[in-house]
Amino acid sequence: MAVIVVGNEKGGAGKSTVAVHLSVALLHEGAKVAVLDLDQRQQSTAHFFVSRERWVAANQAALPQPQRLAGDDVDAALAAAQDCDYVIIDTPGADTELSRLAHRRADLIVTPMNDSFVDFEVLGVVDPLTLDLQRASHYSELVWEARKLKAAERGRPLDWVVLRNRLASVDPRNRRRVDERLKALARRVGFRTLAGLRDRVIYRELFPFGLTVSDLGPGVRPVPVSIGHVAARQELRVLLTELGVVQGPATILAAE
Numbered sequence: 001m002a003v004i005v006v007g008n009e010k011g012g013a014g015k016s017t018v019a020v021h022l023s024v025a026l027l028h029e030g031a032k033v034a035v036l037d038l039d040q041r042q043q044s045t046a047h048f049f050v051s052r053e054r055w056v057a058a059n060q061a062a063l064p065q066p067q068r069l070a071g072d073d074v075d076a077a078l079a080a081a082q083d084c085d086y087v088i089i090d091t092p093g094a095d096t097e098l099s100r101l102a103h104r105r106a107d108l109i110v111t112p113m114n115d116s117f118v119d120f121e122v123l124g125v126v127d128p129l130t131l132d133l134q135r136a137s138h139y140s141e142l143v144w145e146a147r148k149l150k151a152a153e154r155g156r157p158l159d160w161v162v163l164r165n166r167l168a169s170v171d172p173r174n175r176r177r178v179d180e181r182l183k184a185l186a187r188r189v190g191f192r193t194l195a196g197l198r199d200r201v202i203y204r205e206l207f208p209f210g211l212t213v214s215d216l217g218p219g220v221r222p223v224p225v226s227i228g229h230v231a232a233r234q235e236l237r238v239l240l241t242e243l244g245v246v247q248g249p250a251t252i253l254a255a256e
């Protein structure tokens, strides 16, 4: 069982969006997935999967469902999900005890980050001229701490990836600048960077149904299908491959 924690101390970075898309994409890969939402206030991911059950039941759709975990005892939840392949944990945009514990239990931390320098400082502060890292951020230190504790307590490594989210279709200059600084920081702070997700309506418009673009197919069409959906599926496919959670042919694309 692999624990994937989606974390970033900033709200609105795309944690819940990534958590549900990742969970559903893995379900369509045939994986047994459990989900836990530790954002007690928002509960976006928890609500998404409740909506999903209702939508699927009302439409008699044959869609895979995860095991829904609840409560604030992370270890008890993980124990209950022992026979799953993946546990996806969504976390709040704040440093809470629960979130810290979840980070320590992670095999993989996925940190979505808006493609903006405003969000960049959640990872570290770099010198504006030399790009040297002036200091790691509070969140980076939290991940480091989690890494150390995890290695000491369980003897297992922790992989950390930063995923740029809501990439604009036209903004090559900003993207290049963020890219350069992110690469410099990645070496210093110890994360990998991934290609990321574009800003797409399809990543938010299916949310109220408890569906993602990976679900669309015969009998599952709450919105008209467009060419952008194919691109979004492909993007998610690349994400799964880059995360190392799937290999091989594009099975997500096969449903159409």
Ligand SMILES: Nc1ncnc2c1ncn2[C@@H]1O[C@H](COP(=O)(O)OP(=O)(O)O)[C@@H](O)[C@H]1O
Pocket (backbone or CB within 6 Å): 010, 011, 012, 013, 014, 015, 016, 017, 018, 044, 093, 165, 166, 167, 197, 198, 199, 200, 201, 203, 204
């Ligand atoms: N790639 C994306 N494309 C379009 N909208 C997005 C994307 N990622 C996030 N959003 C939107 O941005 C807002 C914040 O995302 P959310 O996943 O709730 O962030 P967090 O959980 O980190 O607070 C939501 O309205 C969500 O629908």
Ligand SMILES: [Mg+2]
Pocket (backbone or CB within 6 Å): 015, 016, 017, 039, 042, 044, 091
């Ligand atoms: Mg959220």
